[in-house]
Amino acid sequence: MTDYYGAVNQAMWDERAPVHAASPDYALDRFAADPAFLSDVVRFDRPRLGDVRGLRGVHLQCHIGTDTVSLGRLGAVMSGLDFSGPAVEVARNLAKRTGADIDFRQADLYDAVEVFGAERFDLVFTGIGALCWLPDIARWGHVVGRLLRPGGRLFLREGHPVLWSLADPRPDGLLVIETPYFEQPEPTVWDEEGTYVSTEHQFANTVSHDWSHGLAEVVSAVLAAGLIVTELTEHDTVPWNARPGEMVEHDGEWRMRDRPERFPCSYTLQARKP
Ligand SMILES: C[S@@+](CC[C@H](N)C(=O)[O-])C[C@H]1O[C@@H](n2cnc3c(N)ncnc32)[C@H](O)[C@@H]1O
Numbered sequence: 001m002t003d004y005y006g007a008v009n010q011a012m013w014d015e016r017a018p019v020h021a022a023s024p025d026y027a028l029d030r031f032a033a034d035p036a037f038l039s040d041v042v043r044f045d046r047p048r049l050g051d052v053r054g055l056r057g058v059h060l061q062c063h064i065g066t067d068t069v070s071l072g073r074l075g076a077v078m079s080g081l082d083f084s085g086p087a088v089e090v091a092r093n094l095a096k097r098t099g100a101d102i103d104f105r106q107a108d109l110y111d112a113v114e115v116f117g118a119e120r121f122d123l124v125f126t127g128i129g130a131l132c133w134l135p136d137i138a139r140w141g142h143v144v145g146r147l148l149r150p151g152g153r154l155f156l157r158e159g160h161p162v163l164w165s166l167a168d169p170r171p172d173g174l175l176v177i178e179t180p181y182f183e184q185p186e187p188t189v190w191d192e193e194g195t196y197v198s199t200e201h202q203f204a205n206t207v208s209h210d211w212s213h214g215l216a217e218v219v220s221a222v223l224a225a226g227l228i229v230t231e232l233t234e235h236d237t238v239p240w241n242a243r244p245g246e247m248v249e250h251d252g253e254w255r256m257r258d259r260p261e262r263f264p265c266s267y268t269l270q271a272r273k274p
Contacts, residue, residue: 017064018086035099044237054077068080069095079116124144124154131218135183137218149273157269160265229271236260238255
């Protein structure tokens with residue numbers, strides 16, 4: 001197991017997984033009912049992802065498997081990894097219900113090479129609330145680099161560190177930087193009720209630890225792993241309502257209602273292993 005506050009985070013994700021599975025936001029029933037249904041995240045990513053048919057892919061921090069199944073539906077041969085046992089259980093059930101053949105494993109991100117082996121994948125897919133749970137982005141980059149076979153690529157879309165560093169919405173509407181933008185050795189500790197899907201569930205595990213990773217720190221981690229960056233795009237949208245009261249729905253994502261051009265909400269980073 002992890003030695004970096006991971007147990008606290010794992011307890012939170014273990015409790016969240018079945019709640020997320022039951023929530024309409026993750027739409028598990030729609031996956032079962034419609035074999036062409038894709039997650040909103042993968043639908044957004046599709047133009048940048050391009051043709052993934054036949055690629056051996058791994059979805060790191062795959063949560064309950066909705067994006068993993070979606071990539072499988074686009075023709076990739078998928079594996080998934082997450083450290084939450086209940087999340088992996090939901091993901092395996094979703095694969096079973098939808099007839100998808102996906103190798104879901106329960107493991108810490110930093111153990112992914114031990115779990116799958118080195119240079120096994122054409123595509124590493126990850127993001128949307130994944131990197132913030134990892135204390136060391138350089139070490140993450142090293143894992144990604146080792147998982148990819150030569151010629152394989154990383155596809156990362158993640159919440160932007162500028163978005164993560166903002167204080168909660170204020171009555172005066174000002175955007176205020178509150179938490180670290182750059183990676184820090186110590187985590188930011190949160191104690192929050194609720195989660196990012198709609199639910200009445202009263203959570204017992206409300207404490208979490210997270211880490212910011214500045215955009216250049218993420219790019220540097222990928223470069224240090226020997227990959228060549230092929231795309232870096234900043235978006236003014238994000239897949240969840242990250243600033244309640246200030247964001248509106250926009251093309252299946254969420255965007256600031258007022259002057260969305262002020263700051264980036266998410267980014268796509270693609271890189272290739274030579
Ligand atoms: C916000 S979810 C990822 C979201 C995903 N994009 C989705 O919506 O399906 C974050 C996931 O990271 C997993 N996670 C957090 N820390 C991890 C670690 N150290 N190793 C592996 N998985 C981890 C959690 O269990 C959780 O399922």
